Amino acid sequence: HFLNDCVFTMLHHLAGDMRSYELLLQPSILKIFSEILKEEMELEQYQEDLIMYILNKFSVQVYQKSLKAENSDRPGPSNASCDSPDNSCISSNLLFPEEDDLFWWYLQFEQDDDPISKISEHIPTSKQDILTKLQLKGYITNEKYKQLEEKMA
Numbered sequence: 001h002f003l004n005d006c007v008f009t010m011l012h013h014l015a016g017d018m019r020s021y022e023l024l025l026q027p028s029i030l031k032i033f034s035e036i037l038k039e040e041m042e043l044e045q046y047q048e049d050l051i052m053y054i055l056n057k058f059s060v061q062v063y064q065k066s067l068k069a070e071n072s073d074r075p076g077p078s079n080a081s082c083d084s085p086d087n088s089c090i091s092s093n094l095l096f097p098e099e100d101d102l103f104w105w106y107l108q109f110e111q112d113d114d115p116i117s118k119i120s121e122h123i124p125t126s127k128q129d130i131l132t133k134l135q136l137k138g139y140i141t142n143e144k145y146k147q148l149e150e151k152m153a
Contacts, residue, residue, distance in 0.1 A: 005044075008044075008046070008047050008050060011024060011050055012046060012050050015050060015053060015054060015104075016053075016104060016108075021053070021054060021057050022057075024054045025054070025057065025058050025061065029054070030054070030055070030058055033051045033054060033055055034055070036051060037051060037055075045111065049107040049108070052107065053103060053104050053107055056103055101122070101123060102119070102123060102130070102133055102134065102137070102139070103137070103139055105118075105119045105122050105123060106119060106134055106139055106140075113151070114151050114152075115148065116130055116131055116148055116151070116152055117152075127152055128152070131145060131148055131149060131152065134148075
């Protein structure tokens with residue numbers, strides 16, 4: 001199958017530059033992206049990054065909705081952020097847009113010599129905080145964490 005670079009470039013700008021990724025969370029688009037990954041088609045890095053970014057956004061959105069639904073079924077306060085030790089409240093880090101952007105920026109710079117420094121130019125937090133969040137969210141492995149940490153030293 002031939003992948004049209006023009007279409008992917010437009011989708012990339014829509015999701016990234018215009019920050020309108022939610023427009024790509026359509027069943028038909030998600031289905032095509034899933035099929036592309038299942039067929040293990042040869043993709044350019046930016047095409048694979050876009051597909052993974054959109055599928056990740058969809059997964060996070062589904063997870064957030066399930067947490068909200070779970071919390072709305074429980075008696076008690078319904079605020080989305082609380083200090084409950086049993087993790088019954090939605091994690092506050094899911095609610096901040098810069099957290100949402102972390103995966104996008106990581107995908108943009110993961111091939112760079114120092115991706116954490118590049119990400120820190122776009123997300124207003126410390127390099128160590130960026131690295132820790134990448135690991136906690138499961139975007140990088142423990143091994144990758146150590147490699148990136150060594151580059152920061």
